[in-house]
Amino acid sequence: MTGATETTMTPERLARAALSRLMEPQDAAGLALVQVAGAVDGLRIATGQVAAGPGLEQEISVLLADNGPSASWSGLAAALKRWQPRIPDLAPERDLATMARLGGRLIVPSDELWPAQLADLGIQEPICLWWRGHEQPLPALESSIALVGSRDSTSYGASVTGDLAYSLAQRGMTVVSGGAYGIDAHAHRAALAGGSGAVPTIAVMAGGVDRFYPSGNEDLLRAVCNRGAVLAEVPPGSAPTRYRFLQRNRLIAALSAVTVVVEARWRSGALNTAHHAETLCRAVGAVPGSVHSANSAGCHRLLRDGGAVCVTDAAEVAELAAPSGTALPDQRQVAAQVQDGLTLEDLILLDALPLRSTTSVEKLAAVAGLGQDSVRAGLGRLGLLGLAVSERGGWKRGKATD
Amino acid sequence: MTGATETTMTPERLARAALSRLMEPQDAAGLALVQVAGAVDGLRIATGQVAAGPGLEQEISVLLADNGPSASWSGLAAALKRWQPRIPDLAPERDLATMARLGGRLIVPSDELWPAQLADLGIQEPICLWWRGHEQPLPALESSIALVGSRDSTSYGASVTGDLAYSLAQRGMTVVSGGAYGIDAHAHRAALAGGSGAVPTIAVMAGGVDRFYPSGNEDLLRAVCNRGAVLAEVPPGSAPTRYRFLQRNRLIAALSAVTVVVEARWRSGALNTAHHAETLCRAVGAVPGSVHSANSAGCHRLLRDGGAVCVTDAAEVAELAAPSGTALPDQRQVAAQVQDGLTLEDLILLDALPLRSTTSVEKLAAVAGLGQDSVRAGLGRLGLLGLAVSERGGWKRGKATD
Structure with missing residues (x-):
């Protein structure tokens, strides 16, 4: 436990812990400041310990403009004014100690434990994560x-x-x-x-x-x-x-x-x-x-x-x-029915076959609207699938259609 | 009634009535034959009264090929054989009389009553419709x-x-x-x-x-x-x-x-x-x-x-x-809430306002993470919306948030 606590007390960690209290989540100016100046110097600037260098404000503006409309950016002076009231509350060592006592920790983007996918947030990536x-x-x-x-x-x-x-x-x-x-x-x-x-x-x-x-x-x-x-x-x-x-x-x-x-x-x-x-x-x-x-x-x-x-x-x-190509097979496919693979003609012929009494090839040809040769050939195919049966010279549906 | 029946007894009508009995719905060869030769001549060819002209088979092939894969097309001879068994059953006058007796009619694509949208079916457009x-x-x-x-x-x-x-x-x-x-x-x-x-x-x-x-x-x-x-x-x-x-x-x-x-x-x-x-x-x-x-x-x-x-x-x-642009207004939009139009800063400020007891601008600045000037300006805006009220020099939430 002590070891873990010590690990978290680097300047970077302390700075990010403090910044997360100083700024609300997704404070665009603050996130841009940290990105441009780094967490340690960013905290110094945000808390007024160090004055911002001449190019900093410009760099932040450019970064924010690159990251879409940032209506809330009204200059670093406004942001400093916004952060100022919380400066007295900063106590990163205390916060880190609290986490350690709770069996938790702080992680920052440079940590191995940091979830890489958060980088997709771009400038909106959080400054740190408090983890219990x-x-x-x-x-x-x-x-x-x-x-x-x-x-x-x-x-x-x-x-x-x-x-x-x-x-x-x-x-x-x-x-x-x-x-x-x-x-x-x-x-x-x-x-x-x-x-x-x-x-x-x-x-x-x-x-x-x-x-x-x-x-x-x-x-x-x-x-x-x-x-x-x-x-x-x-x-x-x-x-x-x-x-x-x-x-x-x-x-x-x-x-x-x-x-x-x-x-x-x-x-x-x-x-x-x-x-x-x-x-x-x-x-x-x-x-x-x-x-x-x-x-x-x-x-x-x-x-x-x-x-x-x-x-x-x-x-x-x-x-x-799943990354594409590794999708799971669809397990909900209902068992295929025997007649699924039939051609249009065989499906029509199957429809024409009576359920109980038998009928002749001639009658089937008329009912199905198919030539007699086609009917004979089709009956052969349906017979193989158990979809048609021949009885006493006539034809009717087979058991496989039940 | 007699007038309606007479109207339906044109050669075109009679031919289409007969064709609809001769061929199953969406018989690609039959539909193509009718499109190429017309209904009257198509029926004569389909029933063997007239031999197909030399170019007809080719025209049908081209038409079917233009209309996507037509696996079932195996030449006009096969189609004629398929239609042959139903020729004895053709009795279009009887069918039209049946419809008239039922208070119905036959309509064909040239009729004013034909639903124009069926043309979108292309070659699959039905030969006729029996209408009751x-x-x-x-x-x-x-x-x-x-x-x-x-x-x-x-x-x-x-x-x-x-x-x-x-x-x-x-x-x-x-x-x-x-x-x-x-x-x-x-x-x-x-x-x-x-x-x-x-x-x-x-x-x-x-x-x-x-x-x-x-x-x-x-x-x-x-x-x-x-x-x-x-x-x-x-x-x-x-x-x-x-x-x-x-x-x-x-x-x-x-x-x-x-x-x-x-x-x-x-x-x-x-x-x-x-x-x-x-x-x-x-x-x-x-x-x-x-x-x-x-x-x-x-x-x-x-x-x-x-x-x-x-x-x-x-x-x-x-x-x-609805054709685009005439869509109905969405009537399910729930009534907008008073705070919907707030800026990010004002929303944060609203969250920071206590419900019952009042608080000072200084405290609000610390809690909300905003500068005191921003808090004062924001309280003014929230006050106008009834979202913040001032009591004895302090601030709390207004009734409009209830």
């Missing part, structure tokens, strides 16, 4: 599936989530969710039940990981810690605000190869997670449900808008996560 | 919606079909279906209930329209006749064979701007109709349902394969039928 749970590699992108949905899930949503999470965990995949009531809780719980390997499930929190929130999920989140991981980009003690929930959703989407929305209302935070996944060009799945259920309206909206794939079981979800 | 019901124009493509699905529909399927068909008919649209048990019957019945204008519903039959099939739907199909139309491309007396069911499906798809599959098993004739619609570049809708319902598995398959749009109510179906 055993020290073990987090799963690779293709093994991670986000299951998200309404807090007020129905029994249908609970049952589908349970089936999906359990089966995915049994396949050795990791179920990522947000630790909330409803779909999130069902997802974590079933993944814990189904998974035998490492990290069956990960909870990504909107607030600090020192507290298990919501309190009704405390036992569940403790179990997630023991078998998987509970993560946040905000430091211990941070409240789970609405803004942080929305930012947290981008982490769920970025960690996962597929984001599946199991149940969501027409307006739902789960749709926000799905949109983050789409932005990252990650697959989005939506579980269909009754058109009468308000809790499926958001899923149907996703399907209708074209961004989501309809998923009904774990195999279909896994297929979305 | 009042003589009135059939609806235009954009007013026709096919609702199709399983015979063994669930109560969910029945309820959704009823809602859709009733609402579509109330909007003045025509519901096209196949007259079968299950979804088809629910669609016809609810359209009759909801429609007040002309042709609320059309049944396209796989067998002859002289018999109402299945017999359990006799009353329903009689009502469809009285208010709408019952159509078939096969002549009176024809049995509804499996092959004819599959061919009939292409007519349902071709008559309709949208084909909606309400309930279908993984393998279902309704999927065949949907594929016909796709081939014709017509919109396909699929109604989602429980992932536990085998009767929705075919719908989910359509959604998953990407060809179908998820539809949950009549407005969404109508939107698929």
